[in-house]
Amino acid sequence: MRKPSEQAKARRECFHAHKKSDEAGHIYMICHLCGGRINPAVEGWEASHVIRHSLTADNAPSNVMPAHIKCHRATVPDDTRAAAKDVRLSEKHFGIKRKKGWGNRWGTSSRLARNGGD
Numbered sequence: 716m717r718k719p720s721e722q723a724k725a726r727r728e729c730f731h732a733h734k735k736s737d738e739a740g741h742i743y744m745i746c747h748l749c750g751g752r753i754n755p756a757v758e759g760w761e762a763s764h765v766i767r768h769s770l771t772a773d774n775a776p777s778n779v780m781p782a783h784i785k786c787h788r789a790t791v792p793d794d795t796r797a798a799a800k801d802v803r804l805s806e807k808h809f810g811i812k813r814k815k816g817w818g819n820r821w822g823t824s825s826r827l828a829r830n831g832g833d
Contacts, residue, residue, distance in 0.1 A: 722762075725774045729762040730755065732776030747780035748787065759784040769798040 733744050734755075744753045744760065753760045763782040766773065806812040 721774075725779055726762045728774070728776055729779045729781055732779075733781050744781040746783045746786055748782045748790065751783060751786075753781055753783060755781075761787045763787045763790070767794055767798055767801075770801065 730744070734742050735744065736742050742755065744755060745751070746753055746760075747763065747765070760781050761784055762779045764773075765778050765780055768774070771778070803812075
């Protein structure tokens with residue numbers, strides 16, 4: 716998890732990169748998930764990563780977009796599950812984590828103990 720100061724910095728950069736103003740001079744942003752209008756002075760909003768932060772660690776304004784809290788919170792559980800799966804598959808692929816279960820049970824030490832040390 717990122718530090719609160721890093722989160723504030725990403726949110727600030729997201730705001731300045733994506734803010735717009737209408738004819739009356741009111742500042743607004745567009746939710747990248749639902750396409751709705753966000754009034755940052757009145758409504759809550761979050762900086763949402765288009766490509767998961769766990770994959771790229773990219774906080775560039777092109778990857779961090781504004782989203783309504785309700786829209787963003789609906790996608791977070793899916794992103795969390797997918798990020799955990801990415802980590803598991805990566806560790807399995809690179810041999811960082813060994814297999815569990817019956818396939819790893821009969822290693823060399825177990826075989827020797829079963830045969831009486833021969």
